[in-house]
Amino acid sequence: MTRQLTIAIDAMGGDNAGDFVVPGAELALTRHPDCKLILFGDAKTLEQRLEGHPRVRAACTVVHSDVQVRMDEKPSQALRRGRRVSSMWQALEAVHKGDADFTISAGNTGALMAMARFVLKTMPRIDRPAIAALWPTVKGESIVLDVGATIGADARQLVNFAVMGAAMAGAIVGLRRPSVGLLNIGEEEVKGLEAVREAGQVLRECELPLEYHGFVEGDDVGQGVVDVVVTEGFSGNIALKTAEGTAKQIATWLRAAMRRSIWSRIGFLLASSAFKVLRQKMDPRRSNGGVFLGLNGIVIKSHGGTDASGFAAALGLGVDMARNNLVAKIASDIEKFEAMTGEGKSAPTANTEHETTLLKAANS
């Protein structure tokens, strides 16, 4: 029998003040009927939304919060205005206090990360958190991290990301030794990538619960060359958004091709069931849900512009992470790794090393 989970939901986050949250929870409960929910948000609005969703109503408690973080708010603003009183903060606090197994929000990503760092704090021996995304590939799905939390990571942070991403891959698909690649560019002797090279050396030499593959390039991600792709947040975010944009662009071209002539219309009609499969594969809702890694608690970030089906997918991701004790797994892996290399948390020397790496890049 599986343990009953409690999920803290920021029920007001996302476009249209999260109107997809309750229907999404409904869908998720059909797949995970043994979950309890705590919905944080405006009680009146939520009561209205719960009408017609008796299953969600039966499984949930509503906790009123006066303040909702806006999608366009800067993290610092959101912290000032929403500290303690916002639905986002309170959902995070439920995890911190042990009242919930994980939290999920479709709200403002920057604000959520800022509040999560405040409420949950980074794990021992982890300097900086990462956001891990699911990336659909020709083989299935890979994990890519970091997609926007930490800009310009040094070697030590990249190795931490590798350990965390591998733990997440284990939690999703039960891989014991997921393959891990470091995102890099092709040129052999290009300067400025000391951090990536150094991380590669550590991953190659250390005995970690992962299979280090080596460097991967941008076009390897979608081919599913590795289970986990590690990079710092700037290039990771750009890679993710670029892939989303390219898929959107090709979909536009495809729709135009469909409407091109009467023959193409008939043709696409005949092939419509094949197209349904293609549409499903290209459906961004399928891979909805970023996981914040490196914090003392599981935080799932859903796309703000998703719908009920996408929100349910993100909820399901959180269920997988919680059932597999992701945080404990990461803590134990990081501890083993640190014991191996004998490093402590963010010693001043680590910073100096980072500076040296960046200075070398600057002067190359």
Next chain:
Amino acid sequence: MTRQLTIAIDAMGGDNAGDFVVPGAELALTRHPDCKLILFGDAKTLEQRLEGHPRVRAACTVVHSDVQVRMDEKPSQALRRGRRVSSMWQALEAVHKGDADFTISAGNTGALMAMARFVLKTMPRIDRPAIAALWPTVKGESIVLDVGATIGADARQLVNFAVMGAAMAGAIVGLRRPSVGLLNIGEEEVKGLEAVREAGQVLRECELPLEYHGFVEGDDVGQGVVDVVVTEGFSGNIALKTAEGTAKQIATWLRAAMRRSIWSRIGFLLASSAFKVLRQKMDPRRSNGGVFLGLNGIVIKSHGGTDASGFAAALGLGVDMARNNLVAKIASDIEKFEAMTGEGKSAPTANTEHETTLLKAANS
């Protein structure tokens, strides 16, 4: 009447020792019949390849070179082995000596850039070169630079890239004030992007022959939001490769969908002319050709794995660049810009500023 151009071709670069070069030149000559060619490479091989291509033979001179740079050679190795004697080096030297208007190679990118910097040198007031790529968008094509030459550019270099990219856009499509965006990530208050922000401020304030749009994200590139997308080489390369990989991935899914059932086969057959248009739009050969910018001469890099049609497209790109006096245009724009801001070439202060920016990023 247009001026006759002479093109220096590294005829041995690319997969299969550039066997697509002569057929590609044949195609290009049908479009640009008034061009003269100098083919650098193994004379015996080239003589064989010229058989059956009387048009190329009539338009070309063959210059024998003993050494061919290998595709997997490190730039330093290639320089040691191929200096002065390789087809790649000699093609570059033809531009340097004024014997040719531009050079093209489908060979090793790193080696080509290293040799180009050696032979042609960077332009006055430009610290570092960039590689600009054509990026197919829903609106047509945009220019993205840098896609791999300069890792971790500072604000000044990013502004130089903007000026060079805008000049290239002018040379391709005759835009007088191309729109330019700086590639960035969404989070408003993420640290570590001082260089990008600083460049944005300069672009906003200076009177340059371009329309500064502001920041763009990865998914804006394929939507053709701006004519020119500026970024440093690491994220630019990753974005380009990721887009290529995503297109390949969707093409794989599409082919699988086509073969799914007898109905889908018939359907796709009926829609085949519409599919031809889609295939053309997704054809990577159409946008083949990177342009090395910031050097005293035009260098075009073709994909190594292209074919005759792709090589001809890259050759045509070079013709556009040369006919529009790209190098002179860039030199004049950069000079005007420097006069405006009163900065000199890579003064020690510029380096120190760069270091400061990177240190800030390191400590954030």
